[in-house]
Amino acid sequence: MCREEASELSSLKPQLEELGVPLVAVVKENLGSEIQDFRPHFAGDIYIDEEKRFYGPLQRRMGGLGFIRIGVWQNFIRAWKSGYQGNMNGEGFILGGVYVIGAGEQGILLEHQEKQFGDKVDTADVLKAIQKIKTNLALKYL
Numbered sequence: 001m002c003r004e005e006a007s008e009l010s011s012l013k014p015q016l017e018e019l020g021v022p023l024v025a026v027v028k029e030n031l032g033s034e035i036q037d038f039r040p041h042f043a044g045d046i047y048i049d050e051e052k053r054f055y056g057p058l059q060r061r062m063g064g065l066g067f068i069r070i071g072v073w074q075n076f077i078r079a080w081k082s083g084y085q086g087n088m089n090g091e092g093f094i095l096g097g098v099y100v101i102g103a104g105e106q107g108i109l110l111e112h113q114e115k116q117f118g119d120k121v122d123t124a125d126v127l128k129a130i131q132k133i134k135t136n137l138a139l140k141y142l
Contacts, residue, residue, distance in 0.1 A: 002096060003041040004082055005120045009098070010043035012123060012130075021130055026054045028094060052094075069116055100129035109133065 023044030110129035
């Protein structure tokens, strides 16, 4: 399901480039051809956080009981119907997130943390946050 979200975020690449904002993924592992298989879905740079520092000292996880949630199954079905398949390799219980991080002192402008498997960020929210980067940078240098 993260491939579905990666594709949606990659569709914003032209707007990101226009604003000078890089698109970056931080993944927790690279087992086998995992990153190579992910690349067709993601248009930005991909970094491996082998020490899982980006994921924080308290990693957010959803255990096996997460599979009994109706929302998780709805997300799986949505992704499957859209033609996305995940993989079953490695640590699959750590929840991910999407962040828009501003320049300089701006800090985090958008933080979306998965609450359950397949919980995607709204790309409209990402665009709004990205536009704040442009606005603040333009005002800063006037």
